[in-house]
Amino acid sequence: MSANIQAVRGMNDILPDEAAWWRHFEATVEAWLERYGYRNIRMPLVEHTQLFRRAIGEVTDIVEKEMYSWRDELNGEDLTLRPEGTASCVRAAIEHNLLYDGPKRLWYAGPMYRHERPQKGRYRQFYQIGAEALGLDHPHVDIEILVMLHGLFTRLGIKDLGLQINSLGDSACRGAYRDALKNYLQAKLPTLCADCRRRYETNPLRVLDCKVDADKFGDSPVMLDYLCGPCKIHFQTVEEGLKKLGVPFEVNPRLVRGLDYYTRTTFEFVMGHMGAQNTVAAGGRYDGLVKEIGGPATAGIGFALGVERAISLMDTTALQPPRPQLYIAALGEAAVDFVLPLIHGLRSSGIRVETDYTGASLKSQMKKADKSGAGHTLIVGEQELKDEKTVLRNMQTKEQVSISLSSLVEELKIKLVGNG
Ligand code: HAM
Numbered sequence: 298m299s300a301n302i303q304a305v306r307g308m309n310d311i312l313p314d315e316a317a318w319w320r321h322f323e324a325t326v327e328a329w330l331e332r333y334g335y336r337n338i339r340m341p342l343v344e345h346t347q348l349f350r351r352a353i354g355e356v357t358d359i360v361e362k363e364m365y366s367w368r369d370e371l372n373g374e375d376l377t378l379r380p381e382g383t384a385s386c387v388r389a390a391i392e393h394n395l396l397y398d399g400p401k402r403l404w405y406a407g408p409m410y411r412h413e414r415p416q417k418g419r420y421r422q423f424y425q426i427g428a429e430a431l432g433l434d435h436p437h438v439d440i441e442i443l444v445m446l447h448g449l450f451t452r453l454g455i456k457d458l459g460l461q462i463n464s465l466g467d468s469a470c471r472g473a474y475r476d477a478l479k480n481y482l483q484a485k486l487p488t489l490c491a492d493c494r495r496r497y498e499t500n501p502l503r504v505l506d507c508k509v510d511a512d513k514f515g516d517s518p519v520m521l522d523y524l525c526g527p528c529k530i531h532f533q534t535v536e537e538g539l540k541k542l543g544v545p546f547e548v549n550p551r552l553v554r555g556l557d558y559y560t561r562t563t564f565e566f567v568m569g570h571m572g573a574q575n576t577v578a579a580g581g582r583y584d585g586l587v588k589e590i591g592g593p594a595t596a597g598i599g600f601a602l603g604v605e606r607a608i609s610l611m612d613t614t615a616l617q618p619p620r621p622q623l624y625i626a627a628l629g630e631a632a633v634d635f636v637l638p639l640i641h642g643l644r645s646s647g648i649r650v651e652t653d654y655t656g657a658s659l660k661s662q663m664k665k666a667d668k669s670g671a672g673h674t675l676i677v678g679e680q681e682l683k684d685e686k687t688v689l690r691n692m693q694t695k696e697q698v699s700i701s702l703s704s705l706v707e708e709l710k711i712k713l714v715g716n717g
Contacts, residue, residue: 305422306415306421307415307420308422309605315608317616317619318613318616319604319608321616322453322604322607323426325449325452326449326602327406329448329452330426330428330445331404335402335404335428335430337403338386338389338404340379340382340388340405341379341385342378343377343378344377344385344388346364346375346376346377347375348377349364349379349380349384351384351589351590352383352384352556352558353558354556354557354558356500356503357557358503358506358508359381359411362412363411363412363413364377364380364412365377365378366378380409380411381427381601382407382427382429383427383599384590386403386405386599387429387431387590388590390431390587390592391587391590391591395431396431396432396593399432401431401432402428402431403429404426404427404428405426405427405428406424406427406604407425408422408423409423409424409425417574418574418575418605418606420605423603423604423605424604424605425601425603425604426604427600427601428442428599428600428601429597429598430597430598431596432595433596434596436534436538436562439531439538439561439582440535440539442580442598442599443460443539443544443546444539446460446566446578447460450566453607453611454611455577455610455611457569458566458567458568458577460544460545460546460547460565461548461552461564461566462539462552462564463520463550463552463553463563463564464531464562464563465520465553465559465563466524466528466560466561467525467527467528467560467561468585469525469528470524470525470528471520475501475502477518477523478501478504478505478518479501482497482501483497489504489510489513490507490509490510492509493507493509502553502557505517506554506555514551515551517551519550519551531561532561532562535562549565552565554581558585559583560581561581563579563580563581564579564580564581565578565579566578566579568606568610574606577603577606577607578600578602578607579600581598582596582598583597584596618670620670620671621650621670621671621672622649622671623643623649623651623671623672623673623675623713624662624665624666624669624675624692625640625650625651625652625677626659626662626663626666626674626675626676627652627654627678628658628659628662628678629656629678629679630656631679632656632677632678632681632682633654633656636677639705639706643706643709643710646706647714651669651671653665659676662674666692673689673690673712675689675690675709676689682702685701685703686699686701687699687700687702687705689712
């Protein structure tokens with residue numbers, strides 16, 4: 298016997314019971330986003346590698362170590378499975394000139410791919426629901442997004458998430474901070490890993506989120522102390538707005554994000570007890586990204602929610618699996634033949650019907666009917682066909698009624714619709 302082929306490590310099957318929860322979760326999040334004016338956009342899973350290099354940054358963990366990239370020899374193209382959605386969403390907005398008539402709020406959902414070491418809460422294929430507000434630079438948009446997420450988590454019954462915010466400044470103030478950081482890092486260089494020493498030269502901000510050395514930088518200078526006037530006012534407005542609207546938060550001046558495109562407000566919703574993989578949703582402003590990817594200078598802000606992580610925090614015991622309204626126990630070959638058009642007719646009328654076409658004994662089929670959780674079972678055997686009537690059993694009350702074959706579909710519709 299040949300060896301079993303299993304799923305790729307870090308890429309998970311979502312089995313039906315779990316998938317029911319996913320659908321409930323997705324429907325709740327989508328309705329919530331649409332309430333805030335976000336409209337759905339669907340981008341491809343594969344993009345030109347260059348898009349992510351430019352958007353996320355050459356010297357980041359994602360681009361240097363985590364992307365699934367390959368060369369498509371047929372077309373001579375360098376391609377990558379998307380590690381996140383912001384770059385693709387902004388690319389699509391530019392390519393289709395979506396901002397021609399003003400700002401847009403967009404949301405997307407789907408799998409993302411990062412070649413990380415899999416562990417609980419960290420997968421190689423994981424799902425995000427993300428939202429991007431393009432062309433809106435007012436700090437009230439930052440507040441709106443944070444209020445929206447806070448409300449969403451409450452609605453989903455996810456409690457105890459801490460909101461951490463920070464400002465990463467903009468191109469006007471980043472330079473002075475970068476210099477201060479380089480000064481600070483210089484003395485530490487000999488004790489740092491090879492990646493950090495290299496990044497010190499190419500992208501010193503990324504030294505701060507090094508997975509090896511991160512805890513060595515507890516006393517590093519922080520961007521908040523270097524903000525220029527407009528960035529400072531922007532951040533204060535966000536803080537005040539959150540207070541006014543009753544959204545609890547903490548300023549974390551050491552919140553750096555792993556992607557280079559961020560400017561000004563950045564944030565993470567963090568769960569205390571989830572260990573290293575404790576960020577459930579994260580994002581921020583990226584006022585330079587649209588231009589970086591080739592569009593006109595346009596503000597942007599957004600977030601992505603990790604679906605696996607969010608669902609792991611929900612109480613999933615409450616959701617009932619969907620049940621058929623009717624189980625059909627067809628006993629013997631003649632009955633199995635007879636029920637084929639009947640089932641088709643009932644399903645066409647919107648009734649959820651289950652059956653197994655085995656023609657097995659009444660006892661065994663009643664067991665299956667019980668297991669299916671159906672509200673009613675229709676029993677059709679040879680005797681019933683001869684008598685031109687069938688028996689409908691209410692699975693809860695055990696009450697049985699006889700229904701004539703000539704009016705079967707009509708009677709079942711009356712009895713079962715609205716009785717699911
Ligand atoms: P990110 O912080 O890289 O940001 O990812 C956002 C969320 O995706 C994380 O907080 C986490 O919940 C989930 N996540 C990330 N990597 C994994 C993984 N390997 N396994 C499971 N879950 C994971 C972004 O992706 C940005 N595009 C967010 C954004 C949108 N910023 C502005 N707009």
